[in-house]
Amino acid sequence: MTVNNIGREQLNGTSQSVLATAPVEYNRQYQDLLNNQLRLYFTQIDGLTSTLLNISGTRFLSAPYGAFQDSTTQTAANNTTAYPITFNTTDFSNGVTMVSNSRFTVEYAGMYNLQFSIQLENLTTAIESIDIWFRKNGTDILASNSRFGVSARKGAGNPSHLIAGLNYFIDMQANDYVELVWCTTDVLAKIVNYAAGTSPTRPSVPSVIATMSYVSRL
Numbered sequence: 001m002t003v004n005n006i007g008r009e010q011l012n013g014t015s016q017s018v019l020a021t022a023p024v025e026y027n028r029q030y031q032d033l034l035n036n037q038l039r040l041y042f043t044q045i046d047g048l049t050s051t052l053l054n055i056s057g058t059r060f061l062s063a064p065y066g067a068f069q070d071s072t073t074q075t076a077a078n079n080t081t082a083y084p085i086t087f088n089t090t091d092f093s094n095g096v097t098m099v100s101n102s103r104f105t106v107e108y109a110g111m112y113n114l115q116f117s118i119q120l121e122n123l124t125t126a127i128e129s130i131d132i133w134f135r136k137n138g139t140d141i142l143a144s145n146s147r148f149g150v151s152a153r154k155g156a157g158n159p160s161h162l163i164a165g166l167n168y169f170i171d172m173q174a175n176d177y178v179e180l181v182w183c184t185t186d187v188l189a190k191i192v193n194y195a196a197g198t199s200p201t202r203p204s205v206p207s208v209i210a211t212m213s214y215v216s217r218l
Contacts (some may be wrong), residue, residue, distance in 0.1 A: 002096070004193035016083030047210055064108055064214040069206040074191040076184045084135070085180040085208055096212045103177035111217070114139065115167035116180060116210040121159045121192040122150035134168055135179045141207065144168060165176045169215065 020033045051057050068087040076083055084102035095107040106112060114134070122128045133145035151160040170178055184190065194205035 032210055035212070061068060063108060064095030064110070064112075065092045065212065066098065066104065067091040067209075067211045068098050069210070070208040071193050071204070071206055073193055074182075074207055076182075076187050076190065078117060079183065080184050082181050082183045083181055085132075087208060089206075095161075095214070099177060099204070103180050104179070104210075104211075105175065105177040106172045107174060108159065108214070109173045109217070110171075111215040112170050112172050112178075112212055112214050113167055114178060114180075114210065114212045115165070116208065117163060117165040118180075118182075118208050119162055119192055119194070119205055120150050120162045121190055122162075122186075123153050123157075123159045123188040124186050125152050126186075127152055129185045130164065130189055130191075131179060131184075132164055132182045134170065135181045136170065136172075137178075140181070141178075173188060178207075178212075179216060 019037055022034075022155065023030055046200075067090075069089045070085075070087045072088060074083070074086065086101040087098050088101065088147060090098055095212055096112075097107075098106050099105045104114065116132075119131065120130055128150050129147050130150060131145050132140040132148065146164070148162060148164045148168060150162045153159050172178070182191065191207045192205075193207040196202065196204040
């Protein structure tokens with residue numbers, strides 16, 4: 001984490017003075033000068049610490065984070081293969097970057113919280129299941145899967161919809177990456193985006209929105 005200026009608010013760091021050189025023999029004036037230098041330094045530390053530990057002190061800190069989304073429909077070629085979920089837009093990035101369109105890659109070690117919201121659609125006449133799980137550095141994370149049941153379509157050309165969303169804590173080393181992975185019981189059950197709407201005017205629906213934020217050191 002780094003210490004930042006926020007608007008006109010500024011958190012001043014400590015400034016260590018060059019301490020006075022001690023004379024060979026005891027000197028009251030030197031001792032008073034040394035005490036004043038140390039008192040000033042520790043006062044600065046006390047002020048900095050109390051500000052950071054205050055309920056609003058986190059406004060001065062900058063922790064790693066990333067926010068990403070995708071504006072395409074993602075489909076499965078078959079129901080026996082797992083596919084990484086991809087992203088084509090980076091909204092925010094500070095120490096967390098998107099690599100190879102699917103890899104949340106961290107610059108700093110720590111515990112991270114990965115959250116996602118995924119728009120699912122089903123065009124079949126049966127309830128279909130879509131599994132979504134986490135994969136770290138190319139290896140599936142044990143017990144990280146979630147299964148989402150998407151209702152049968154409402155009618156021909158009228159699919160059913162479901163939002164899949166949750167969060168997961170992952171311990172990461174510097175340069176580790178994590179991916180979201182999915183599979184489906186039918187290729188007509190997929191991850192979709194929708195264009196902006198009218199009557200009323202409303203925003204587009206990304207197929208995937210995900211954020212990754214730093215929680216704590218390991």
